[in-house]
Amino acid sequence: xKTTKCSYFCGMVKVVILGAGNIAQHLYTVFQATENITVxxxxxxxxxxxxxxxxxxxxxxxxxxVEADVYVIAVADDAIASIAxxxxxxxxxxxxTSGSVSMHELHKKNRRGVFYPLQTFTKxxxxxxxxxxxxxxxxxxxxxxxxxxxxxxMGSTWYKISSEQRRALHVSAVFVNNFSNHLYRIAHEICETxxxxxxxxxxxxxxxxxxxxxxxxxxxxxxxxKRGDDKTINDHLxxxxxxxxxxIYTLLTQSIxxxxxx
Amino acid sequence: xKTTKCSYFCGMVKVVILGAGNIAQHLYTVFQATENITVxxxxxxxxxxxxxxxxxxxxxxxxxxVEADVYVIAVADDAIASIAxxxxxxxxxxxxTSGSVSMHELHKKNRRGVFYPLQTFTKxxxxxxxxxxxxxxxxxxxxxxxxxxxxxxMGSTWYKISSEQRRALHVSAVFVNNFSNHLYRIAHEICETxxxxxxxxxxxxxxxxxxxxxxxxxxxxxxxxKRGDDKTINDHLxxxxxxxxxxIYTLLTQSIxxxxxx
Numbered sequence: 001x002k003t004t005k006c007s008y009f010c011g012m013v014k015v016v017i018l019g020a021g022n023i024a025q026h027l028y029t030v031f032q033a034t035e036n037i038t039v040x041x042x043x044x045x046x047x048x049x050x051x052x053x054x055x056x057x058x059x060x061x062x063x064x065x066v067e068a069d070v071y072v073i074a075v076a077d078d079a080i081a082s083i084a085x086x087x088x089x090x091x092x093x094x095x096x097t098s099g100s101v102s103m104h105e106l107h108k109k110n111r112r113g114v115f116y117p118l119q120t121f122t123k124x125x126x127x128x129x130x131x132x133x134x135x136x137x138x139x140x141x142x143x144x145x146x147x148x149x150x151x152x153x154m155g156s157t158w159y160k161i162s163s164e165q166r167r168a169l170h171v172s173a174v175f176v177n178n179f180s181n182h183l184y185r186i187a188h189e190i191c192e193t194x195x196x197x198x199x200x201x202x203x204x205x206x207x208x209x210x211x212x213x214x215x216x217x218x219x220x221x222x223x224x225x226k227r228g229d230d231k232t233i234n235d236h237l238x239x240x241x242x243x244x245x246x247x248i249y250t251l252l253t254q255s256i257x258x259x260x261x262x
Numbered sequence: 263x264k265t266t267k268c269s270y271f272c273g274m275v276k277v278v279i280l281g282a283g284n285i286a287q288h289l290y291t292v293f294q295a296t297e298n299i300t301v302x303x304x305x306x307x308x309x310x311x312x313x314x315x316x317x318x319x320x321x322x323x324x325x326x327x328v329e330a331d332v333y334v335i336a337v338a339d340d341a342i343a344s345i346a347x348x349x350x351x352x353x354x355x356x357x358x359t360s361g362s363v364s365m366h367e368l369h370k371k372n373r374r375g376v377f378y379p380l381q382t383f384t385k386x387x388x389x390x391x392x393x394x395x396x397x398x399x400x401x402x403x404x405x406x407x408x409x410x411x412x413x414x415x416m417g418s419t420w421y422k423i424s425s426e427q428r429r430a431l432h433v434s435a436v437f438v439n440n441f442s443n444h445l446y447r448i449a450h451e452i453c454e455t456x457x458x459x460x461x462x463x464x465x466x467x468x469x470x471x472x473x474x475x476x477x478x479x480x481x482x483x484x485x486x487x488k489r490g491d492d493k494t495i496n497d498h499l500x501x502x503x504x505x506x507x508x509x510i511y512t513l514l515t516q517s518i519x520x521x522x523x524x
Contacts, residue, residue, distance in 0.1 A: 077494070100494050118462055120469055120484055122477070133462045159462055168456030169463070171498040171511075172449035176463050177470045178485030179514045180442045185479035185521065187434035194430030200380055200395045200421055201431070201438050202474060207382055208439045209471035212464060215384070217447035222382055223440030232339070232362055236433040244517050249433075251513055252441045255506050259447065 013150055016041045016065055018083055019074035020049035022121050023097055027074060028053060030129045036153045041066050062086050069146060070095060072115060073106075081105040093143050099170035102163040103137050113138035115147055116166060117156070120177050130155035135166055186245055193241065218259070225256035275412055278303045278327055280345055281336035282311035284383050285359055289336060290315060292391045298415045303328050324348050332357060332408060334377060335368075343367040355405050361432035364425040365399050375400035377409055378428060379418070382439050392417035397428055448507055455503065480521070487518035 015031055017024050017039055024042070031037045042053045043065060050058045059065065062083070071087070073080055073096045080096045084106040087094065094106055095113035106112040114137040121127060134151040136158050138144040144160070151158035161169065184205060191198040211220045224232040233253055240246045277293055279286050279301055286304070293299045304315045305327060312320045321327065324345070333349070335342055335358040342358045346368040349356065356368055357375035368374040376399040383389060396413040398420050400406040406422070413420035423431065446467060453460040473482045486494040495515055502508045 077491075100497060119466055120473070122473065122482075131465050133465060135462070159459070161458065161462075165456055165458045167497070167501055168452055169458055171501050172452045172458075172460075172463055173466055174485055174487075174498060174511075175445045175449045175452070176467050178483070178487060178518070179445050179510075180467075180470050181473070181479050181482055181484075182487075182514055182518050182521070183437045183441050183445070184474055185483065186517075187437045188479050190430055190434045190437070194427055196423065196427045196431055196434075197421070198434075200397070200423075201434055203393050203395060204381055204435055205438050205442075205471050205474055208442050209467050211382070211384070211443070212446055212467055217443050217450050220384075220443050221440070221447065222443075223436055225436075225440060225444075229339075235362060235429070236436060239429055239433050244513075244520065248441075248513060248517060249436075251506075251510055252444055255448075255510060256440070256444050258506065259444070 011036070013037050013070065013146065013153070014040045014068040015150075016043065016068040016071045017074060018043045018071060020044035020052060021074065021076075022123050023117070024072075024074040025052055025123075026121050026127050027072060027097070027117075028056075030127070030154055031150075034153045037150060040068050063088050065089070069093065070113075070115075070150070071110075072097060077101050081107070084110070093138075093146060095138075095147065099135075099166055099173065102167075103139065104163065111138070111140055111143050113143055113147055114161075114163070114166065115150070116161070118169060118173060132156055134158045135161035135169065137161055137163060137166070183248075186248065190240070190245070221256065221260070223256070225253040226260050228257065228262045273298070275299050275332065275408065275415075276302045276330040277412075278305065278330040278333045279336060280305045280333060282306035282314060283336065283338075284385050285379070286336040287314055287385075288383050288389050289334060289359070289379075290318075292389070292416055293412075296415045299412060302330050325350050327351070329354075331355065332375075332377075332412070333372075334359060339363050343369070346372070355400075355408060357400075357409065361397075361428060361435065364429075365401065366425065373400070373402055373405050375405055375409055376423075376425070376428065377412070378423070380431060380435060394418055396420045397423035397431065399423055399425060399428070445510075448510065451504075452502070452507070483518065483522070485518070487515040488522050490519065490524045 017028055028039055031039050041057045043059050044050050071094045073083055077098050080101050084094055090109045092110050094110040095115045097115055099116050103112050103114050116135040117132045119132045134156045136147045187201055188198045237246055279290055290301055293301050303319045305321050306312050333356045335345055339360050342363050346356055352371040354372050356372040357377045359377055361378050365374050365376050378397040379394045381394045396418045398409045410420055449463055450460045499508055
């Protein structure tokens, strides 16, 4: 048992990746570039997506999976449980990479875990994993050390996060990522309608995000809603020319007012 | 007339600042640090706020204003017109620095303009004006060259922006700055309620803003609302424990769905 354990820290961690999409590709790239981690096989149901993994042993059959220290399931959320069920082996470490799926959706015939990199991945863009926090969870303590060793080898900051905490993080991520980006989109539309280059807003967008490095969002808040500046709020509502933009402006203004006790 | 014009480009631009608040202080600092610009006087109604401008000629009386090339009114929006009305001189260049006030609220006895730096200013934090776009507007063409020369001397990118365009920019800025920051605040609340460190989200916040450097917000959009992933959307709504968070989640999800034709 000692020697097996040591191999996770002193030797090579052997990984099989199940899935061939966006996250599978990014993890494959960082694992292959990291000392002490080696991808020994990539599985995918269809051949086409496997073309990305050239010079790599690939398979389309779950019964041909080779032995490894960790099996990383990086597929769409609703396919995770089904793949975990179909695995032919038992008592090996099987992890998924999803923010919104409970660890317990993995079949308990294997040791279970989660390796969730909290970031937005763009296809074809290189990712610096040293700047990405990894949320780790395992059923067994010893397995946590394996996942921690992988995150450490990648230079990533890791956090011990339960399935329940991860659900909260995932919905928070929707607010700061998906919804913020949609606000950028609305601003883009307003600029286009009024013949203003959207790029003028870019430094403001960057600075808004940067501020969070030194101030809490509560402290960083500015603007008419916080000041209770009804004249400016009404002026803005008069400029907006679609109902859904008006509704979003009104609701977020209400929410800010409430936050600051107005 | 030639020599006067030349002084704006070859010589020193003399500036009087009216106001002593946040933006007045930041402009004072950058003007004083810039070759070819000199602040010759700072006006403020009350003495207390003038303490910031040590080693500077200050006044609390509008009738004592000295001669300058540009008078920069950097006060609260609703005080701009009143100060401009009370100026004792005529035919000099008077500009304000507001995103939401029309140039025409400045009294027409003077030549009018706008010098609007589009950024969020934090008191006490040093500002790099070379990264801040300045929106310029003037009533007279020759005056535009003066404002442009000031922006150029500061190393800032400038844009010719009409009062109407500026209004659109200002409401857009509320979306990308005030409202995005409020979404960070909501995420912060969700994290606190669920005992998760908010800092985990910081790299995602930075990357969301960075993406806009290379992708349009339309192209950068990801997440359950865009995918039409109703299961995840319903899971998220079940996690949120305040009505206003649920309302914001629902409305922004609807708006994203609409944007992508779902």
